[in-house]
Amino acid sequence: MIARVAQRMSGWIGWVFFLDLLDGLSLTLSYMFSKTVTERYPDNEKWMPFPRYRGHHFLKSNAEGKTNCVACELCARICPCRCITVVPHEDEDGERHPRVFEINLGRCLYCGLCEDACPADAIALGRHYEFSDYDNKALVVGRDALMAMPGKAVRGGEVVPARLSTEDGVTVPAIAGGEGADWWRNIRRR
Amino acid sequence: MESFLAIGLIVGKLAVVIAILLILPIPLTWIERKIAGHIQQRLGPMRVGWHGLLQPLADGIKLLFKEDHIPVEADRFLFTLAPIIALVPPFLVFVAIPIGDSITLFGTEITLYLADMNVGLLYILAVAGIEVYGVILAGWASNSKYAVLGSLRTCAQMISYEIPMGFSVIGVVMLAQSMSLLDIVESQAGLWNIVTQPLGFFVFFVSGLAEAQRIPFDLPEAEGDLGAGYHTEYSGMRFSFFMISEYLIVVFLSALMVLLFFGGWHGIAMIPLPPVVWFLLKLSFFIWMFMWLRFTFPRYRYDQLMSIGWKVLLPLSLANILISGVFML
Ligand code: SF4
Ligand code: SF4
Numbered sequence: 001m002i003a004r005v006a007q008r009m010s011g012w013i014g015w016v017f018f019l020d021l022l023d024g025l026s027l028t029l030s031y032m033f034s035k036t037v038t039e040r041y042p043d044n045e046k047w048m049p050f051p052r053y054r055g056h057h058f059l060k061s062n063a064e065g066k067t068n069c070v071a072c073e074l075c076a077r078i079c080p081c082r083c084i085t086v087v088p089h090e091d092e093d094g095e096r097h098p099r100v101f102e103i104n105l106g107r108c109l110y111c112g113l114c115e116d117a118c119p120a121d122a123i124a125l126g127r128h129y130e131f132s133d134y135d136n137k138a139l140v141v142g143r144d145a146l147m148a149m150p151g152k153a154v155r156g157g158e159v160v161p162a163r164l165s166t167e168d169g170v171t172v173p174a175i176a177g178g179e180g181a182d183w184w185r186n187i188r189r190r
Numbered sequence: 191m192e193s194f195l196a197i198g199l200i201v202g203k204l205a206v207v208i209a210i211l212l213i214l215p216i217p218l219t220w221i222e223r224k225i226a227g228h229i230q231q232r233l234g235p236m237r238v239g240w241h242g243l244l245q246p247l248a249d250g251i252k253l254l255f256k257e258d259h260i261p262v263e264a265d266r267f268l269f270t271l272a273p274i275i276a277l278v279p280p281f282l283v284f285v286a287i288p289i290g291d292s293i294t295l296f297g298t299e300i301t302l303y304l305a306d307m308n309v310g311l312l313y314i315l316a317v318a319g320i321e322v323y324g325v326i327l328a329g330w331a332s333n334s335k336y337a338v339l340g341s342l343r344t345c346a347q348m349i350s351y352e353i354p355m356g357f358s359v360i361g362v363v364m365l366a367q368s369m370s371l372l373d374i375v376e377s378q379a380g381l382w383n384i385v386t387q388p389l390g391f392f393v394f395f396v397s398g399l400a401e402a403q404r405i406p407f408d409l410p411e412a413e414g415d416l417g418a419g420y421h422t423e424y425s426g427m428r429f430s431f432f433m434i435s436e437y438l439i440v441v442f443l444s445a446l447m448v449l450l451f452f453g454g455w456h457g458i459a460m461i462p463l464p465p466v467v468w469f470l471l472k473l474s475f476f477i478w479m480f481m482w483l484r485f486t487f488p489r490y491r492y493d494q495l496m497s498i499g500w501k502v503l504l505p506l507s508l509a510n511i512l513i514s515g516v517f518m519l
Binding site: 021024025027028029031032033034035036037038040043186188 | 482
């Protein structure tokens, strides 16, 4: 009984002095002077995805600079979108390699099945994610371009310094030697 | 010669005031967006100029080049007239608002106000009330249901809140025994009115928020339920007239709060600063306060708005007059 009256009283006192409004104001005030969490993409920073991220494909190459791919066409068979084209040939050393290896990124659904199916550990989905284009023909990527693509992120899950460049199309290259920072560092948990 | 100088001085001051008032909304929009950003842990505008400083300029250019659109069924005359009616009163109000006593420049004494009326406060409240016509006409002339609903709400809200607002300043007038803003500020030389009139300040502040149509009382332009309320149909320059008017009203209400309750240009004796600086500091604090409130609170429901106005603020303001009277006896 007394507890209920006390509760009532404190409720009324809070109502008269706008304690809940003041609580809200103090919260927003503390936010006003806390660090922001904005990721300044593309001007200053960009997101480095986690190693598990499935982005642009890349072909791994061996010590001699040749691709690991043995042109078995397993990836082309398993691909649910039928977007990989492999044409095998025998090169001058008598090894079996693809003559044509094309992926139509416009049709790919980034399921990663090609990566799982590959017996030679040749194809994988890497960290690159900025490859939109005005022309859908540009999304059909050939063998040499795939071999030049960046691989999987090593650490990932962080914001790295980058800058917007308009020299060669619009790209956001990461600044070399920049230290990545955990994006969650400024998130407040109350 | 003497009179020429005096007239020249007045014209000069007028030009300065108008120029400042026209320019003022530009930094204010930037500050408001920055404050909004930081309250939400964002950065706000960053890309145009250093820390987005040129963003208001970009916005202005965008507004200038927008199509000036008048709805077919609209009342063309009132539609074009409304933004002007909304814009002029905030300018008129600043005629009576002093920002300081006087300074001496090149041997001539220059007063830091345009006119010291003996009914200054009354003039300000009356002229500020005209601004509502702009809003009402805008909604009516647009011939659109959202706009009309917005201006209907404005009517009711303004009528409800002008009353407690007027009553809340009576206590101040009683203390100063004058309606001239200069006298009111002079009467606070020793003790600011906020100490003796906390209730009056509270009522004035809340009804000021409602009068400026700011969140939590921005029902006339509630985006959630009315599109954009009374200026739904406006675009381009006409729309920016409403925006400028809104910002100037915020400035004017902040100035009024400083003058009436926070001692105008009288500072705290311990910190020696020029009086004008004191005034501007307090003014910016209140402008910031308006913005802080805007990004903290949600909007009140319409019936809540009405009951706050009539059931809380009106009795409080009347009680304030009564208490002030008893204490003065
Ligand atoms: S990720 Fe999936 S859809 Fe894309 S190429 Fe590989 S198997 Fe095909
Ligand atoms: S990438 Fe792998 S699965 Fe595809 S053809 Fe080459 S070796 Fe076979």
